[in-house]
Amino acid sequence: MSDPLDDMYREIILDHYKAPRGKRPLDDKDIESDGHNPSCGDELTMQLKVDKDNIVQDVHVDCKGCAISVASGSMLAEYIKGKPLNDVKRISEAIKKMLKGEETDIPEDLGDIDSLKGVRNFPVRIKCALLAWMTLIEGVKNFETGTKPGSFTVSTEDDKKEH
Ligand code: ZN
Numbered sequence: 693m694s695d696p697l698d699d700m701y702r703e704i705i706l707d708h709y710k711a712p713r714g715k716r717p718l719d720d721k722d723i724e725s726d727g728h729n730p731s732c733g734d735e736l737t738m739q740l741k742v743d744k745d746n747i748v749q750d751v752h753v754d755c756k757g758c759a760i761s762v763a764s765g766s767m768l769a770e771y772i773k774g775k776p777l778n779d780v781k782r783i784s785e786a787i788k789k790m791l792k793g794e795e796t797d798i799p800e801d802l803g804d805i806d807s808l809k810g811v812r813n814f815p816v817r818i819k820c821a822l823l824a825w826m827t828l829i830e831g832v833k834n835f836e837t838g839t840k841p842g843s844f845t846v847s848t849e850d851d852k853k854e855h
Pocket of ligand 1: 729733734757758759760820
């Protein structure tokens with residue numbers, strides 16, 4: 693029996709799991725996106741409020757799922773608040789690559805998100821960590837193309853197509 697995560701990382705992940713950031717639903721939102729990860733059963737709802745300059749003002753993430761998926765969503769909520777949407781997009785794509793073990797050059801200090809790196813050794817958990825970031829990427833894409841919020845669901849199963 694081995695634990696999927698290093699001890700030093702497990703503590704950070706459990707902290708987010710026990711007290712997820714961004715719990716409060718937003719009254720006013722510009723981006724809404726739902727994601728699910730059928731391989732684990734994780735379900736996630738995300739809401740974003742952006743200002744006229746496309747800076748993320750507020751984030752709501754509600755994830756019902758395993759510790760990794762909840763923690764990843766919580767870290768996302770904490771990290772993207774106050775950032776311009778363009779940065780958010782770039783960082784999300786970079787984190788997606790990082791979690792999948794692909795080459796990235798992330799200049800930013802990712803803080804707690806760094807602790808998710810441990811899942812790369814456990815393919816079954818990678819999708820759990822990816823869920824929040826993929827839901828965010830889809831939500832932003834819909835926002836930019838003017839697609840109505842909440843009108844779609846992203847599945848991490850779709851990721852297979854990229855391989
Ligand atoms: Zn999961």
